[in-house]
Amino acid sequence: MKAIQIRATGGPEALELVELPIPQPGPGQVLLRIEAIGVNFLEAYFRRGQYKATLPMTPGSEAVGVIEELGPGISGFAVGDTVVSVAVMGSYAEYALAPAAQLVKVPEGLTPEKAAAVMLQGITAHCLAYSTWPLKAGETALIHAGAGGVGLLLTQMATRIGAKVITTVSTAEKAEISREAGASEVILYTEQDFVEETKRITGGRGVDVVYDSVGKTTFEGSLNCLRPRGMLALFGGSSGAVPPFDIIQLSTKGSLFLTRPSLWHYIATREELEWRAGDVLKWAVSGELKLRTEHVYSLEDAPKAHADMESRKTTGKILLEP
Ligand code: NDP
DSSP states (O other): OEEEEESSOOSGGGEEEEEOOOOOOOTTEEEEEEEEEEEOHHHHHHHHTSSOOOSSBOOOOEEEEEEEEEOTTOOSOOTTOEEEESOOBSOSBSEEEEEGGGOEEOOTTOOHHHHHHHHHHHHHHHHIIIIISOOOTTOEEEESSTTSHHHHHHHHHHHHHTOEEEEEESSHHHHHHHHHHTOSEEEETTTSOHHHHHHHHTTTSOEEEEEEOSOTTTHHHHHHTEEEEEEEEEOOOTTOOOOOOOTHHHHHTTSOEEEOOOGGGGSOSHHHHHHHHHHHHHHHHHTSSOOOOOEEEEGGGHHHHHHHHHTTOOOSOEEEEO
16 A cells, blocks of 8 residues: 655655555554545654654644455444544545544534545544633634634634634634634734734634644743733644743743643543534534635545644644545
8 A cells, every 4th residue: 555654754755655554453453544644733743753652653633535344353344434533543644443442423514625624624623612711702712823723623613602702813814714613803913013913803802712823933922912811822833842831931921821731631532522523524514614625635645644734824724634
């Protein structure tokens, strides 16, 4: 089978197309014939060596596929089922293994591309809006990178709850896309001081919560945008890792809350996975969640997909087709 492999960490060119044997499912695992692959920033962190992995590795954890073979001890799934998962073991490939405990059936009415487009980023947005800081109607949230994959879905979920959403984006084109998703105020953080703008928009009060996936370049400012006892949910580092931080600042800036959530701790039980995936897939089918899937690449073009993602050229979801 064709697969992408990282043999040595580096830039996008570290993603090499290779031939590998089709893997055999072990106990509790299924073999998937992959139909659509979700690209996420996580794979860039592994590719660059920021997150450690044993090499060589096939990157990727999000995919939609058809079950080709069941390993021992599996119930509830059958050969031929189309399923989606965020825990595929190397999804940048034509075939991959996945633990059955992490599979969810793709509902009628959703193409493999749409299911792969909404699963990981949608579940992430669901965790942030419903659990990390459970948003309430009338609250105000600041969402960085509002035209990005998570940003667009989180904006739609937050406005659906009845919260007011302020976003940051880098270009006028992205601002338009973010507004379409429901942001009532959009700040061009490449040109404007987003702290000053947020203070102005909120009449000096500050926002209830900041959802920050940008990290290094926004962290300090994000803390300064919060109202007393507000929360900074730092869930990514697209611009780089946040340097060490003096915790006393949380007190001096207004008894703030700071958390660094990871999706995996929010879908640790089957119940939580089914709740979040069920909501997200249902809203994708009904059209309540609008998906942007204009960035589709072939498997061998994985290096270009990463280069475009890292140079801020993309909006919404990035997909690979095997
Ligand atoms: P995005 O589509 O949001 O892409 C990243 C965006 O970040 C860019 O489009 C860009 O938007 C913005 N950005 C700001 N500075 C930089 C920079 N220096 N380099 C690159 N991009 C920059 O990606 P995703 O929606 O897939 O993921 C967003 C973040 O969420 C990632 O950091 C990811 O790791 C994290 N994440 C965390 C999860 C968790 O469990 N904690 C789960 C899923 C994702 P603009 O041009 O508008 O500035």
